[in-house]
Amino acid sequence: MLRTSNCEPAMEPILIEQLPASRRSLRLAVVTETYPPEINGVALSLSRFVEGLRKRNHNIQLIRPRQIQAEQAVSGHGFSELLTGGVPIPRYPNLKMGLPARRALIKQWTLQRPDIVHIVTEGPLGWSALQAALKLKIPVCSDFRTNFHAYSLHYGIGWLKKPIVSYLRKFHNRTLMTMVPTEHMRAELATGGFRNLRVVARGVDTHLFNPGRRSEALRQEWNVSPGTPVVIHVGRLAAEKNLAALTDAFMGIRQRQPLARLVLVGDGPERKAMRSRIPGAIFAGTRRGEDLAAHYASGDIFLFPSLTETFGNVTLEAMARGLPLVAYDYAAAAQHVRHGTSGLLAAYGETVDFTARAGEMLAWHQQDPEKFKAMGRDARLTAEALDWDCVVQELETLLFSLA
Numbered sequence: 001m002l003r004t005s006n007c008e009p010a011m012e013p014i015l016i017e018q019l020p021a022s023r024r025s026l027r028l029a030v031v032t033e034t035y036p037p038e039i040n041g042v043a044l045s046l047s048r049f050v051e052g053l054r055k056r057n058h059n060i061q062l063i064r065p066r067q068i069q070a071e072q073a074v075s076g077h078g079f080s081e082l083l084t085g086g087v088p089i090p091r092y093p094n095l096k097m098g099l100p101a102r103r104a105l106i107k108q109w110t111l112q113r114p115d116i117v118h119i120v121t122e123g124p125l126g127w128s129a130l131q132a133a134l135k136l137k138i139p140v141c142s143d144f145r146t147n148f149h150a151y152s153l154h155y156g157i158g159w160l161k162k163p164i165v166s167y168l169r170k171f172h173n174r175t176l177m178t179m180v181p182t183e184h185m186r187a188e189l190a191t192g193g194f195r196n197l198r199v200v201a202r203g204v205d206t207h208l209f210n211p212g213r214r215s216e217a218l219r220q221e222w223n224v225s226p227g228t229p230v231v232i233h234v235g236r237l238a239a240e241k242n243l244a245a246l247t248d249a250f251m252g253i254r255q256r257q258p259l260a261r262l263v264l265v266g267d268g269p270e271r272k273a274m275r276s277r278i279p280g281a282i283f284a285g286t287r288r289g290e291d292l293a294a295h296y297a298s299g300d301i302f303l304f305p306s307l308t309e310t311f312g313n314v315t316l317e318a319m320a321r322g323l324p325l326v327a328y329d330y331a332a333a334a335q336h337v338r339h340g341t342s343g344l345l346a347a348y349g350e351t352v353d354f355t356a357r358a359g360e361m362l363a364w365h366q367q368d369p370e371k372f373k374a375m376g377r378d379a380r381l382t383a384e385a386l387d388w389d390c391v392v393q394e395l396e397t398l399l400f401s402l403a
Helices: 041-055 102-111 124-135 148-154 158-173 183-191 216-221 243-256 271-277 289-297 313-321 331-336 351-367 369-384 388-402
Strands: 027-031 059-065 079-084 086-089 092-098 116-119 140-143 178-180 197-199 230-234 261-265 282-285 301-304 325-328 343-346
Touching (some): 027 041, 027 124, 041 388, 059 092, 059 124, 079 102, 092 124, 116 124, 116 388, 124 140, 124 158, 140 388, 183 197, 183 331, 243 271, 243 351, 271 282, 289 313, 301 313, 301 351, 313 325, 325 331, 325 351, 331 343, 343 351, 351 369
Parallel strands (some): 027 116, 059 079, 116 140, 178 197, 230 301, 261 282, 301 325, 325 343
Antiparallel strands (some): 086 092
């Protein structure tokens, strides 16, 4: 080691050949029908991927439907939007289905060619983006983020399940890669004939969602005492979220502890029906950011009965808060919850088992508080390992492999 006159180590000569090559910036076109400020799992997780890639010096063009007539496209450093026409989605009045835009996309991508086209949703806009990318010979990959075929069973159009699956398979198999959030989903789709599947994890913001945001003032608004168990559910109040199982589980809890309260965070077409099914339930409506985090943190038990998720971001958000949770052995819960250690898992689709697990969780809350607290701590530790930076880095590596 060379040293200078003041005994500080001197720098060894560095050859230019030894310097690492600068990381290449990708031009990525992302096609989606939902994005913040809309509130749903697809929009929120996608925004984390987009922001993470921008921080890593990649250029993002976001193509999405215009949500309101006067909306203007946003542009900034490493980011631009292309807004297209759209029509309301039945039963989802705050969302738009993008209309086909093949010609516009061919023109745009001929003038400014992306390295990769990444399609998040499979509607008419997504299909036209796929056609445009294939015509221009641009590498294209996709996400499988929504179980549209499973939703059909809850809206009186179950007879469409096979055609929907056939369309989705045709769509995704024309891309170089389809990204899925869990190994369970990868195996299920592979069995159904989907090809080129890769598991890309989801992350969680453990700074936002943490136990320290618990609010006694909020609990007072709910009119609950310090020892009263508050059961939290976060999600859209809609048929596909299996709210019947939530109702059964909470009514079972209430039989054991009449003072228990249920707080429902979210809104949807089933709100009125839920009011009649569960008298005394607190309907908190849609919450965002720190307000949402405070609602999680001010609860005691998290119930998540959905059977139609591709992942279920709320599972990780509840775990980050340190909430012991009850869910089906499915999607994010199956991948991240250790039964009996960080939560309780019910057999898939078994409402009786889900209700029994909820009762078991209440018993720990009431009779074994140390075990109950340890379960919350373990859930928090699990969430802390799911850092968004690592998840984005994994996605970046996959994108480089396709470009």
